[in-house]
Amino acid sequence: MHVTLEHAEKAIAAARKKALELNTQMCIAVVDSGANLKAFIRMDDAWVGSIDIAIKKATTSCFFGMATGQLGQLSQPGKPLYGIEHSNDGLITFPGGVPIVDEDGVLVGAIGVSGSVVENDHAVAEAGVKVLGVTELPEHPWRT
Amino acid sequence: MHVTLEHAEKAIAAARKKALELNTQMCIAVVDSGANLKAFIRMDDAWVGSIDIAIKKATTSCFFGMATGQLGQLSQPGKPLYGIEHSNDGLITFPGGVPIVDEDGVLVGAIGVSGSVVENDHAVAEAGVKVLGVTELPEHPWRT
Amino acid sequence: MHVTLEHAEKAIAAARKKALELNTQMCIAVVDSGANLKAFIRMDDAWVGSIDIAIKKATTSCFFGMATGQLGQLSQPGKPLYGIEHSNDGLITFPGGVPIVDEDGVLVGAIGVSGSVVENDHAVAEAGVKVLGVTELPEHPWRT
Amino acid sequence: MHVTLEHAEKAIAAARKKALELNTQMCIAVVDSGANLKAFIRMDDAWVGSIDIAIKKATTSCFFGMATGQLGQLSQPGKPLYGIEHSNDGLITFPGGVPIVDEDGVLVGAIGVSGSVVENDHAVAEAGVKVLGVTELPEHPWRT
Numbered sequence: 001m002h003v004t005l006e007h008a009e010k011a012i013a014a015a016r017k018k019a020l021e022l023n024t025q026m027c028i029a030v031v032d033s034g035a036n037l038k039a040f041i042r043m044d045d046a047w048v049g050s051i052d053i054a055i056k057k058a059t060t061s062c063f064f065g066m067a068t069g070q071l072g073q074l075s076q077p078g079k080p081l082y083g084i085e086h087s088n089d090g091l092i093t094f095p096g097g098v099p100i101v102d103e104d105g106v107l108v109g110a111i112g113v114s115g116s117v118v119e120n121d122h123a124v125a126e127a128g129v130k131v132l133g134v135t136e137l138p139e140h141p142w143r144t
Numbered sequence: 145m146h147v148t149l150e151h152a153e154k155a156i157a158a159a160r161k162k163a164l165e166l167n168t169q170m171c172i173a174v175v176d177s178g179a180n181l182k183a184f185i186r187m188d189d190a191w192v193g194s195i196d197i198a199i200k201k202a203t204t205s206c207f208f209g210m211a212t213g214q215l216g217q218l219s220q221p222g223k224p225l226y227g228i229e230h231s232n233d234g235l236i237t238f239p240g241g242v243p244i245v246d247e248d249g250v251l252v253g254a255i256g257v258s259g260s261v262v263e264n265d266h267a268v269a270e271a272g273v274k275v276l277g278v279t280e281l282p283e284h285p286w287r288t
Numbered sequence: 289m290h291v292t293l294e295h296a297e298k299a300i301a302a303a304r305k306k307a308l309e310l311n312t313q314m315c316i317a318v319v320d321s322g323a324n325l326k327a328f329i330r331m332d333d334a335w336v337g338s339i340d341i342a343i344k345k346a347t348t349s350c351f352f353g354m355a356t357g358q359l360g361q362l363s364q365p366g367k368p369l370y371g372i373e374h375s376n377d378g379l380i381t382f383p384g385g386v387p388i389v390d391e392d393g394v395l396v397g398a399i400g401v402s403g404s405v406v407e408n409d410h411a412v413a414e415a416g417v418k419v420l421g422v423t424e425l426p427e428h429p430w431r432t
Numbered sequence: 433m434h435v436t437l438e439h440a441e442k443a444i445a446a447a448r449k450k451a452l453e454l455n456t457q458m459c460i461a462v463v464d465s466g467a468n469l470k471a472f473i474r475m476d477d478a479w480v481g482s483i484d485i486a487i488k489k490a491t492t493s494c495f496f497g498m499a500t501g502q503l504g505q506l507s508q509p510g511k512p513l514y515g516i517e518h519s520n521d522g523l524i525t526f527p528g529g530v531p532i533v534d535e536d537g538v539l540v541g542a543i544g545v546s547g548s549v550v551e552n553d554h555a556v557a558e559a560g561v562k563v564l565g566v567t568e569l570p571e572h573p574w575r576t
Contacts (some may be wrong), residue, residue: 049351178322
């Protein structure tokens with residue numbers, strides 16, 4: 001199952017609303033459960049460098065079914081996944097990417113946000129996911 | 145000067161309307177005048193392979209300030225620009241990419257569409273550009 | 289708005305003068321506000337490996353509207369942006385890249401310098417930017 | 433032996449003069465005999481897509497010690513080098529790249545030009561090389 005365009009746009013609209021409340025300029029990307037881009041916006045004055053980061057946060061989060069910040073705790077020097085960022089044509093492992101899981105616990109995609117401090121990036125991504133209904137992740141969410 | 149998000153979304157909405165009229169499923173990308181992604185949608189059931197093609201049509205069209213189909217006439221075997229597709233990390237030189245030029249003749253971005261036969265791709269891209277007001281290109285449109 | 293070739297060459301000339309004063313051999317790159325290369329020189333005997341570093345310092349600095357060294361403080365192990373270098377086909381996050389901002393506070397491009405110790409690289413980049421008039425960055429410089 | 437920065441800049445100045453005479457906006461790249469970038473300019477209003485093409489014309493011409501247009505005759509469908517453009521991270525095999533050979537017949541670098549019709553691109557590249565003294569190529573020029 002994949003996130004529909006209708007849902008992707010709903011998530012982006014909610015994320016953007018949150019970005020405006022935080023007075024930030026964000027790039028917001030949604031990928032489906034194949035980690036393929038579904039929808040994207042770059043708000044005016046957002047960093048050009050955030051385009052790729054937002055997309056990579058979404059793909060990273062989808063690739064492993066977890067928030068990017070969680071993965072980043074495991075990829076620090078001395079930790080089990082040190083250097084994982086070199087895989088998959090580049091991962092981004094700091095906060096701002098969150099999986100989208102449907103009401104049956106199935107991973108249907110992910111959202112990635114970049115453009116401010118990572119706390120804001122993550123808050124905006126969460127706002128996008130929340131509008132679709134599910135933020136609690138099952139232990140190993142996966143797609144059908 | 146760069147296309148704003150408001151304009152990019154207006155162009156995508158018009159392109160999508162045209163895509164629905166043609167009963168097609170399209171990927172639609174808008175880049176700014178630096179050829180950096182501004183907005184993107186993939187309609188449900190559109191080919192995953194069209195994501196990259198739509199984006200590359202937009203960047204190709206921006207890179208050279210002309211419709212991708214025009215460039216493609218020059219890149220055929222035996223023609224002056226044969227093999228140009230090998231530059232810039234890959235160009236797409238068949239129809240479906242159109243520059244966005246403002247009322248002063250300045251290139252502000254480009255739109256790229258992929259998902260159907262190239263005539264439809266081009267028609268959908270044109271529909272997107274038309275809503276922003278300008279479809280006639282100056283001889284050498286460029287950004288300020 | 290983009291840096292003109294006249295300005296880019298003025299910046300490179302000033303940077304090169306500084307490089308000679310410091311008795312260094314530098315690669316010096318200028319990109320416009322779309323992070324696309326505008327002008328470049330490699331001084332005789334400069335490291336070949338510095339070509340790509342100088343260009344990446346310029347693009348990195350343009351992508352995020354800040355000096356590369358600032359970004360590098362945030363990308364250390366345990367810091368919020370650890371691993372950001374994996375985005376955008378490779379960033380360089382140690383000193384030597386500086387944004388070029390015009391008198392209205394608009395980002396018009398960036399300069400990147402590589403070839404010596406990072407203190408020298410940064411000093412040469414700053415010398416290049418200074419001749420264009422603005423070295424104080426607004427909080428979120430951006431292009432129009 | 434490698435082209436010096438002094439010579440590279442002399443070649444670029446001559447090429448640029450020719451570009452202005454032809455009323456064109458060009459990207460002009462010079463590489464050394466290792467095919468590594470030595471100097472580059474993008475004239476105002478030149479296509480952004482020409483940056484990479486100018487550099488690839490210079491590297492292609494250096495890689496094989498011949499004008500890019502010569503190579504392009506051999507890479508057409510049915511010809512011996514069909515598809516050679518897929519090597520070396522992308523070659524450009526239409527006119528506009530010319531080797532720089534010193535008075536002893538040694539290849540010291542190459543110049544690549546992009547931004548207009550290929551006849552103009554080649555003429556501008558030739559004007560750049562001519563100012564360094566040698567345009568007649570030995571059968572297999574090479575570097576020491």
